[in-house]
Amino acid sequence: MIESADPILIARRLAELRVEHRDLDAAIARFPVLRDPDDLALKRLKKRKLLLKDCIARLESALIPDEPA
Incomplete structure (x- = not known):
């Protein structure tokens, strides 16, 4: 997981995870x-x-x- 709070790094990692999630969704649908x-x-x-x-x-x-606050 990304330790730093750099929004660019977080957004990049988020995009990677979304792609993997979408790929898993497709794999599960084909199962x-x-x-x-x-x-x-x-x-x-x-x-x-x-x-x-x-x-x-x-x-x-x-x-x-x-x-x-």
Whole structure:
């Protein structure tokens, strides 16, 4: 994960994660049409997709500037 608060680096990482998330979504959608689907592999894809979703949410919140109280 990106430690610095550089918005450009965060945005770049966010774009990478979104692409990977979209690719996993497509792979999961294709899974039921496989002749002999591997349930464990499908579960791993879904778990990775959820992890990416959480990472994306954290990075998106890091891009939102803090408002003074």
